[in-house]
Amino acid sequence: AAGVIQSPRHLIKEKRETATLKCYPIPRHDTVYWYQQGPGQDPQFLISFYEKMQSDKGSIPDRFSAQQFSDYHSELNMSSLELGDSALYFCASSLAANEQFFGPGTRLTVL
Amino acid sequence: GENVEQHPSTLSVQEGDSAVIKCTYSDSASNYFPWYKQELGKGPQLIIDIRSNVGEKKDQRIAVTLNKTAKHFSLHITETQPEDSAVYFCAAWFYNNAGNMLTFGGGTRLMVKP
Numbered sequence: 001a002a003g004v005i006q007s008p009r010h011l012i013k014e015k016r017e018t019a020t021l022k023c024y025p026i027p028r029h030d031t032v033y034w035y036q037q038g039p040g041q042d043p044q045f046l047i048s049f050y051e052k053m054q055s056d057k058g059s060i061p062d063r064f065s066a067q068q069f070s071d072y073h074s075e076l077n078m079s080s081l082e083l084g085d086s087a088l089y090f091c092a093s094s095l096a097a098n099e100q101f102f103g104p105g106t107r108l109t110v111l
Numbered sequence: 112g113e114n115v116e117q118h119p120s121t122l123s124v125q126e127g128d129s130a131v132i133k134c135t136y137s138d139s140a141s142n143y144f145p146w147y148k149q150e151l152g153k154g155p156q157l158i159i160d161i162r163s164n165v166g167e168k169k170d171q172r173i174a175v176t177l178n179k180t181a182k183h184f185s186l187h188i189t190e191t192q193p194e195d196s197a198v199y200f201c202a203a204w205f206y207n208n209a210g211n212m213l214t215f216g217g218g219t220r221l222m223v224k225p
Contacts, residue, residue: 056212
């Protein structure tokens with residue numbers, strides 16, 4: 001079965017640079033969620049989109065923004081990167097706010 | 112906000128033994144409780160979930176129980192195998208002014224010794 005696709009899988013950036021992470025949900029899923037997971041931590045909810053509209057907002061910094069496009073893929077844009085932004089970023093998708101299925105994640109390292 | 116507490120943080124069992132992980136939540140309005148298994152370098156994998164209108168759910172060697180009155184739920188793994196070794200997260204669906212979100216427990220590192 002098709003799963004959530006995330007790209008890139010690994011990303012290395014310098015402080016104050018920008019980064020864009022991409023997420024392709026499971027076909028026919030209408031909701032996308034973004035999570036941040038620090039080392040040894042649980043996933044922290046950032047933001048979600050339902051039918052291309054922002055649905056819910058968690059602990060997403062003002063330096064980050066996200067959107068969902070007409071083909072349902074989503075992008076997380078991160079600006080003015082800080083060392084503390086180094087983490088695993090997961091995208092999950094669901095159909096009608098049911099079970100969330102996670103992608104493999106993007107490991108972001110900020111130097 | 113919603114708070115999900117998970118215990119223990121680490122659990123070591125012998126192959127074939129059972130493992131139990133417990134979680135408590137704070138928001139009585141929460142009605143959906145999934146469990147995820149995360150292996151090193153991978154995304155969380157949904158292994159079982161339970162909704163508030165059900166007290167217990169079982170899927171082969173995995174079962175989850177929910178006590179809404181006490182606001183706690185547990186994951187039971189029987190006949191553990193080395194491939195069950197991973198970090199397990201419980202979560203609760205939480206409603207607040209900003210909307211809805213899944214809040215995770217702190218995770219349990221399960222080690223199954225052959």
